[in-house]
Amino acid sequence: MSSTQSSSSGTQPLLALIYDKTFRSILYQVLVFGGVFLLGWYLVNNTLTNLEQQDIATGFGFLEREASFGISESVIEYSPADTYGRALVVGILNTVKVSALGIFLATILGTLIGIGLVSPNWLLRFMGKTYIETFRNVPLLLQLFFWYSVVTNAFPGPRQALNPMAGVFASNRGLYLPVPADHPAWTAALIALILGLIGAFLVRKWALKRLEATGEVFPYLSAGIGVAIGLPILAWLVFGAPTEMNTPSLQGFNFQGGISLSPEFFTLLLGLTIYTATYIAEIVRSGIQSVPKGQSEAATSLGLKPSWVMRLIILPQALRVIIPPMTNQYLNLTKNSSLAVAIGYPDLVSISNTTMNQTGQAVEAVTIFMTIYLSISLLISFFMNWYNKRMALVER
Amino acid sequence: MDVCRAVAAAMFGDADAVRFTPLTAAQRFTALQSGEVDVLSRNTTWTTTRDTSLGLNFAGINYYDGQGFMVRKDLGVTSAKQLSGAAICVEPGTTTELNLADYFRANNMDFEPVVIENTTEVTAAFFSGRCDVYTTDASGLASARNVSAENPEDYVILPEIISKEPLGPVVRHGDDEWLDIVKWSHIAMIQAEEFGITSDNVDDMMDTDNPGIKRFLGVTPGMGEALGLDEKWAYNIVKQVGNYGESYQRNVTEKLGLERGLNALWTDGGLMYAFPIR
Secondary structure (H helix, E strand, O other): OHHHHHHHHHHOHHHHHHHOHHHHHHHHHHHHHHHHHHHHHHHHHHHHHHHHHOOOOOOOHHHHOEOOOOOOOOOOOOOOOOEHHHHHHHHHHHHHHHHHHHHHHHHHHHHHHHHHHOOOOHHHHHHHHHHHHHHHOOOHHHHHHHHHHHHHHHOOOHHHOEOOOOOOEEEOOEEEEOEEOOOHHHHHHHHHHHHHHHHHHHHHHHHHHHHHHHOOOOOHHHHHHHHHHHHHHHHHHHOOOOOOEEOOEEEOOEEEOOEEEOHHHHHHHHHHHHHHHHHHHHHHHHHHHHOOHHHHHHHHHOOOOHHHHHHHHHHHHHHHHHHHHHHHHHHHHHHHHHHHHHOOOOOHHHHHHHHHHHHOOHHHHHHHHHHHHHHHHHHHHHHHHHHHHHHOOOOO | OHHHHHHHHHHHOOOOOOOOOOOOOOOHHHHHHOOOOOOEOOOOEOOHHHHOOOOEEEOOOOEEEOEEEEEEHHHOOOOHHHOOOEEEEEOOOOHHHHHHHHHHHHOOOOEEEEEOOOHHHHHHHHHOOOOOEEEEEHHHHHHHHHHHOOOHHHEEEOOOOOOOEEEOOEEEOOOHHHHHHHHHHHHHHHHHHHHOOOOOOHHHHOOOOOHHHHHHHOOOOOHHHHHOOOOOHHHHHHHHOOOHHHHHHHHHHHHHOOOOHHHOEHHHOOOEOOOOOO
């Protein structure tokens, strides 16, 4: 075989090259890559030429200019005198805020419903199924419009706000809650909480090591929780246990003081949570059902407690099935948060749209927010892949 | 809308040869820049940035407007100066949004902007009570009150007009002949009102001895050729769309109940002034 090939390549080198498998595969790849590159270059070049022909400003200089528009809610300080760059940061933080909380709540709600779906109780199963089929099959945008009109129409105005308990006000301007007034004790408690969490982690590590070495069981979970909660309380007591609260009160048009959840934020969070939880519930259900029945039977026959069977046998195996599709849902939730623009929550897209309109620099603004969504998504997926690897079955 | 129909009448002799594309405030400039639409005739304010770095050209001003505030009557507010701390509904990407921030900054007042992209959604949010105040151009406020409010008498428009909003049709840079056509179609409507030509009497006016009207209506040829149009361009506009006053009456006075005000002819103390067509 090799001899015939070498002889033919001697007589017709070009033809032989074309019939060579490695060469052909490299050639195709070069052609495809070159094609894509040329197309991209053509698009970029064409855009720049057209923008120049129409005298449309280009470049990212606008980020330094004064934004001069207001934003209703912001994690960091912001005023219309700040720059477009800072306005975009406000948008990014708002997107991260609603996505992170949404992921957290959707996971909890979804897991509960998922467990309900495999429950022996008929009513629970039926309710779970109904919930999933209803919310999964209505477009999220419509659900947002629906919740927004419910929130703004069902609640009274600020002057007739519902006051279910002292200091808590619910109106169509949002939910207002009292917060502890400024005091050094709260800062100390926060630091103590972080230390407590680190402490709990160390206790767990030590307990597991001892378990492997001596076989003695140490209740690290309750000990850890004790450390994580006890330390902040201790710190709060040491600093004089302040109980003064910053309560919201009606001044002029709106409530001042306390913290507030705007109707836009609340609607978006509610919509995203309820919608994504339907998918998470199905994922959790399939994960639990994927663990063969023999596993729990074997564990029970070894004499393990039911809670241990769930924690040590079922869950670790179910998680391997759950995590990859869960990553997908987390990414979906983050991307769906851009629907905020429809109900007026100032997320990244909403602020980019405004920026693009005031400066006219659509290409730059879209590039910025696409890059940022890509980065957030990649971060989530890196984290979830790392977690997945940790949870993967270690084969010996 | 009548501007677009006037341009179509001038170019094709048929006012219905237009395809309208509804756009939100945030989409409009990108749609015009990218060529999705050829002329943007919405409530677009003429500003320096839009005229220069957005790559656009304004063809004229067909409505002199100003930004106002609308509130519920039972709030008892009588002046915009009392609005500190209010929640204010506003459309994003508009000059309104910027004027609002400027006005509150200048008067050292706070506000909570509720920014919703779609006009329908933003007015719905205001009428449901999500905001204390709705702000946009005074004509927009009147239109929202007359069209969307359940009970228009429950709302008042505050006396302060906090900005100048010259509204007009916009085209993109790069096609000067197109700009000329849009510009002069708009001027022709004002000129027709100055001459007293209406859609009803335009046929009689063809027999006039007035050299200016003869030139305008194409009885004496020349103007159409200069614009690259049919000589009957202005005749078609007036015949099919009407003059500026008729258009105003039909679209603004009857639907929104607004007087001519600044938009009267210059001879009546307004700002509408046609450049000579010769």
